[in-house]
Amino acid sequence: MKGKLVVSLLILSLTTLLLALLSPEPAETIVRFFTGPFRNIYAFGSFLSSALLLVIAGTGISICFRGGQFNLGGEGQVYSGAAASLTAALLLPLMPGFIAKPLLIAAAMITGFLIAALSGWLRHRFSIHELISSYLTSGALVFFCDFLISGPLRDEESFLIATQRIPGAYTLAQLLPPSPLHSGIFIAAAVAAASHIFLHRSVWGYRLRMFGEQSTFARFGGISPRTYRIMPIGISGALYGLAGAVALLGIHYRGIQGFTAGLGWNGIAVALIAGTSPVMTLYAALLVAYIEIGISSAMAGAAVTYDLGLIVRGAILIVVTLKVLKRKQEELL
Amino acid sequence: MISPRSSDVPALSCRNIAKTYESNHVTACRDISIDLHAGEIHCILGENGAGKSTLMRILTGDQRPDRGSVIIQGETASLSSPHDALKRGIGMIHQQSNCIAELTVWENIILGAEELPLVLPVTAQGRTRKAVDRICSTYGLSLPYRKIASKLDSSGIQTAALVSLLLRNVQVLIFDEPHTLFSGTPPPLFTDLAGTFAREGKAVAVVTHNLETAFSIASRITVLRRGASMGTFLPQEIDIKGASRLMMGLPPQFEAAPETRPHRRAPSRQSPVMTLDQVTTEGDPDNPSVLKDVSFSVHPGEILACVGIKEHGLTTLEGLITSFASGRGDPPRLAGGTVQFDGLSCGYPADLEDFRKAGGAYVPSDRLVTGTAVRCSVTDNAMLHVHKNLTGSIPGIIARDKALSYARKLIKDVSIHARPEDVMLSLSGGNIQKLIAARELALNPKLLIACEITWGLDIMTQEFLFSRIEELRSSGTAVLLITSETDIALAHSTRTAMFYRGRLSCIADTSKVTADQIGDVILGGASI
Amino acid sequence: MKFSGITLKGRMIAFLAMLTIMVLAAETPAAAGRAEEPQQRYRIAVFIPGVTAGSPIYDMLARGAQRAADEFDHVTANIIEGGTNQGEWTGKISSIAAQGDHDLIVTSNPAMPEIVNEISQRFTTQKFIVMDGHLEGNPNIYTLRYDQYQQAYLAGYFAGLVTASSMDHSRSGLRIGLIAGQEYPDMNRSILPGYRDGAQDAAPGTAVDFRVVGNWYDASKGKELAREMISAGADVLLPISGGANYGVLEAAIEHNAYVIWYDTSGYYKAPGVVIGSTELLQDEATYMKVKAAVLGELPFGSAETVGVEEGFVRFVSDDPLFEAHVPEEVRNRMMERISQMQQ
Incomplete structure (x- = not known):
């Protein structure tokens, strides 16, 4: 708990420091950064809507970590999930929303699951580390989804590299217009609650935790290594896919090239900050979303360049990973 | 036998150490004073929960005492961490050594030292490698450098930890329940290694239950019981029976008990299992x-x-x-x-x-990697074999009360001091083993x-x-x-x-x- | 669990308290400042859908708007970079509009009208200027589009002259190339036809080899396409493919072909290889339209198309490198055509 607070403070002070050093108008930039999500309804809604995506993605990665696996393929899995949903929405005949929405979400989750589970299977079957295989497949998938959106699904009338809009009946309800906050927030809440119950109460969650904590012990207890090499990373892939579908149905309503970019990495950042507890995942998602909105608010108001925003985000990821490495080193001594 | 040079200032000593754990109000040390001299092998005996591990943690900076002082080479010291202790030449080989499981043995060895960054220039790697090779050949140890740490057995892990300490030129070596054998061909016996270290002028402390080992190597013996020192003896001043009496605080006639061998029986004529x-x-x-x-x-x-x-x-x-x-x-x-x-x-x-x-039920010889998940709770460890039978009204969901009461039952079975939510690592090695046994025996x-x-x-x-x-x-x-x-x-x-x-x-x-x-x-x- | 719950709650309270202070601190001086000002401030946000560094067209947009702002004491311009991810643009412009403290948002590129139009439905009082884009009928949006047909026509006419000329690297066969980053409506409806018509008018029978990179950054793909076109006989290439343009340029240098630069003057990029440039005077156009908006004279809701006659699209013929590397005869014929178009 204390560690989390320290990390949060460290991240916030690092952000402040970087903005103060690099912005030509430090005072205004910093004020804008901290007040960012609360400046108006739109900003607040954006804050929550990006946090809810991070909750979904981060929860998946947390489960993956608990299962002792690492999934670096988030970018590709989110994008593929969204693309699967999008393809289904555009190509299948028009359906009522209450049928279409679950179907599109399922398509995204299954796609994400299969992609990630492949890495788990490769690990089990051929001892190819999922860290590498998930990263490489993700790279290829991003290209493929870019191709889908810029090629077969492309809206020829648009100047954007984008598809047509999905039917209005398929979209998630707006909760706080004009902000992008939408009913996906309930999905995120359900994911957080379900994952908590799954991990800490269910038979499978127990096995997954034991396998992740000490695989020899789990095998000793007769827990199947194959299932639990595939399940943790598979779940993280499914939730990444879900995040992609929610971004599509709740925010963008159409595929735009690269429209889910960043969610994969930010999901990992959330899980790293959160550590193991689902409650902490909520907290970490809010923190990361806060920083995102804060930076974009700082960019909108003061003379902060786009590159500076990228630098600050990069710095946060480095701090988070350093913290994890540090902990590993302490364990050694 | 090497006798302590008592005129010397002790390499490491402590005075009137007391420690009570806040989390469970267990008093592990009441009042312990001990001296470790250069060139001696000092065995510290005591049954499970006598305070041996806590004392060693205090001596190596892992825990801070509530009272009392740690003295290094005659100077009162305040150790902030095991790393700090290591810098002052005090190192400990734990029963459950913490390596980074995903890294190779070699990476683990160099990772521990900040003067040896992981991304070493090739020459520095080479130098370190030579130093490690020299250590291995001096003591007859061998290490599979490129093996992943999680794939080592317990004696391999202890050997790696030992080499890593020797590389840092540690002068006080503390062993917690050392394995009898270390890795090498032929595998060097712990007793031989300890003697060698003592001859080199290192202070060697050995924490153990094994009275025979203790009496075969010790220059001095300290017996702990319930967080207090029962005295420090030269080997000629005390025998095994005397020591075990002190350890257990039992009357001498208990020693006769095993001799009765109450359950000798001819093999059953039933068909074999x-x-x-x-x-x-x-x-x-x-x-x-x-x-x-x-x-x-x-x-x-x-x-x-x-x-x-x-x-x-x-x-x-x-x-x-x-x-x-x-x-x-x-x-x-x-x-x-x-x-x-x-x-x-x-x-x-x-x-x-x-x-x-x-x-079939199985108590594995490798208790720390196989028999337990040391970072998980007692409950998690207890229900390994039966968790699928502990579900409540919702299929697939483990009923918390059932799981807890199962864990309590095992705890009671072997009467150990632990709560279901305690992390396994917080238990002593003996209690961990008891819990493993209880879990397997409970399967009937x-x-x-x-x-x-x-x-x-x-x-x-x-x-x-x-x-x-x-x-x-x-x-x-x-x-x-x-x-x-x-x-x-x-x-x-x-x-x-x-x-x-x-x-x-x-x-x-x-x-x-x-x-x-x-x-x-x-x-x-x-x-x- | 209970223990940690308390800390979490405590932290949340501290966090909210800190935020309240921050918000108060932020709002007070700004409000005070506003009250003292005699003349109402006029704030402009310039949204760059990308980054200005390395993008002359966006750089001109920023400079034009800034220049207009600098002429008035009460006008300020904020340059905001949106990055290259198209998926983020809607959200970013929305958040600027949501702040409600910018009187005008200026942006540029053909894709922006659809984005801005969508945002305008939610933020109904926000005014927008979109340069290099086209949308009619939204009373809050003014758009200005450059006549792409004309610009491409200029490039095509010049390419036709060169391929038919006896210049060093002109080959027989009357074949020229156009490399696009992507196919999009303007490309298919205006640029390609303009280029083709220009070439036909200059040298009847000239064939246009048209190829698409598939994105706006892949220089090696651009280079590969250019090489194929050159070996197929094209001797003048017009790349309109963002970062991939540099791959095309490299291929042209290595395999002795000519390049025409589009939207900005590009002679200096490879003297003797880049032998023609068309140019949009985006800075000038932005300056004029923003200034008109500040003065309340801009007809929001209308869409303008400007070209050679208005002076915002031109062929760059006053560059010394142009004079040095293009034979006088070709130059004269080009100037002749331009002056016809200007009338």
Whole structure:
């Protein structure tokens, strides 16, 4: 708990420091950064809507970590999930929303699951580390989804590299217009609650935790290594896919090239900050979303360049990973 | 024997150490003072929970005492962390060494030291490598540098930890329940290594239950009981019996108890639960650990002890009959012969799940990597085999109250001080072993395979565990005891099977053999 | 669990308290400042859908708007970079509009009208200027589009002259190339036809080899396409493919072909290889339209198309490198055509 607070403070002070050093108008930039999500309804809604995506993605990665696996393929899995949903929405005949929405979400989750589970299977079957295989497949998938959106699904009338809009009946309800906050927030809440119950109460969650904590012990207890090499990373892939579908149905309503970019990495950042507890995942998602909105608010108001925003985000990821490495080193001594 | 140079300032000492844990209000140390001199081997004895581990944690900066002081080379010191202690030349080899499981042995060795960054220039890597090689050849150790740490067995992990400390030129070495053997060819004995370190002028402290080891190497002996020192003695001032009396605070007549051997009985005439018939495992026949033409069976209601040197086939036997390898790779494979365990005949090598379904229970010799998930709670560890039966009204969801009460039951079974939510790592090594045993015994198995079940346990605990095993046996469980401790076999088994260089040299009713006879067989291949 | 719950709650309270202070601190001085000002401030946000560094067209947009702002005491311009991810643009412009403190948002590129139009439905009082884009009928949006047909026509006419000329690297066969980053409506409806018509008018029978990179950054793909076109006989290439343009340029240098630069003057990039440039005077156009908006004279809701006659699209003929590397005869014929178009 204390560690989390320290990390949060460290991240916030690092952000402040970087903005103060690099912005030509430090005072205004910093004020804008901290007040960012609360400046108006739109900003607040954006804050929550990006946090809810991070909750979904981060929860998946947390489960993956608990299962002792690492999934670096988030970018590709989110994008593929969204693309699967999008393809289904555009190509299948028009359906009522209450049928279409679950179907599109399922398509995204299954796609994400299969992609990630492949890495788990490769690990089990051929001892190819999922860290590498998930990263490489993700790279290829991003290209493929870019191709889908810029090629077969492309809206020829648009100047954007984008598809047509999905039917209005398929979209998630707006909760706080004009902000992008939408009913996906309930999905995120359900994911957080379900994952908590799954991990800490269910038979499978127990096995997954034991396998992740000490695989020899789990095998000793007769827990199947194959299932639990595939399940943790598979779940993280499914939730990444879900995040992609929610971004599509709740925010963008159409595929735009690269429209889910960043969610994969930010999901990992959330899980790293959160550590193991689902409650902490909520907290970490809010923190990361806060920083995102804060930076974009700082960019909108003061003379902060786009590159500076990228630098600050990069710095946060480095701090988070350093913290994890540090902990590993302490364990050694 | 090396005697302490008492005129010297002690390399490390402490005065009036007291420590109570806030989390569970357990007072681990009440008032302990101890001196470690350069050139001595100082054995610290005490039963589980006597405060040995806590004292060592304080001496190595892992814990801060509530009262009392730590003195290094005559100067009062305030150690902030094990790293701090390491910088002052104090290092400890833990029972459960914390390596980074995903890294190689080599990476683990260099990662520990900040003066050796992981991304070393090639030359510095080379220099370090030379230094490590020199250490290994000096002490006859060997290390598989490129092996992933999680794939080492316990003695490998301890060896890596030792090398890593020697590389940092540690002058005070503290061993917590050291393995008898370290990795090397031939494997150096711990007793020899400790002597070498002492001769070099290092202060060596050994925390142990094993009185025989202690008395064979110690220059001085300190006995702890319930967080206080019962005194420090030269070996000639005290004998094993005296020390164990001090440790347990028991009247002397307790010593006679094992001699009664209450459960000696002839093998049952019922059909065997497990039968090995002319079993030979894959591998070079000259390798002592490869089993060669081994046949025996275990019957309901008997305790069959397999004794010998671990590397003479006991480890292979454990892996073969449980179909389980604790490290990487596969369990040993049959090259010839059959293993039968009830219906599971042709299945070998089956997998551990089938073994369990067929009614097998298994206390592994590797308790820390295989037997427990040390970072998980007692409850998580307790319900490993039964969690699927602990669900409540919702299918697939474990009922918390059922899980907790199951954990409490096991805790009560072996009467240890722990709460279900405690992390395993916070328990002492002995209590961990008790909990593992309790978990396996609670299954009321058809066959119990208990490997090195007494390792690191004090006599009280050993007696206690064997009383539980005896209960099982009398209710019809077949017990296969695999142990490298002859006295355990003698004290508790019905029959004894003696292994030498992978062969079953001799199998006899335990009541008809003596310790000397067994020693002759397992050390020299004599026959009875 | 209970213990940690308390800390979490405590932390949340501290966190909210800190935020309240921050918000108060932020709002007070700004409000005070506003009250003292005699003349109402006029704030402009310039949204760059990308980054200005390395993008002359966006750089001109920023400079033009800034220049207009600098002429008035009460006008300020904020340059905001949106990055290259198209998926983020809607959200970013929305958040600027949501702040409600910018009187005008200026942006540029053909894709922006659809984005801005969508945002305008939610933020109904926000005014927008979109340069280099086209949308009619939204009373809050003014758009200005450059006549792409004309610009491409200029490039095509010049390419036709060169391929038919006896210049060093002109080959027989009357074949020229156009490399696009992507196919999009303007490309298919205006640029390609303009280029083709220009070439036909200059040298009847000239064939246009048209190829698409598939994105706006892949220089090696651009280079590969250019090489194929050159070996197929094209001797003048017009790349309109963002970062991939540099791959095309490299291929042209290595395999002795000519390049025409589009939207900005590009002679200096490879003297003797880049032998023609068309140019949009985006800075000038932005300056004029923003200034008109500040003065309240801009007809929001209308869409203008400007070209050679208005002076915002031109062929760059006053560059010394142009004079040095293009034979006088070709130059004269080009100037002749331009002056016809200007009338």
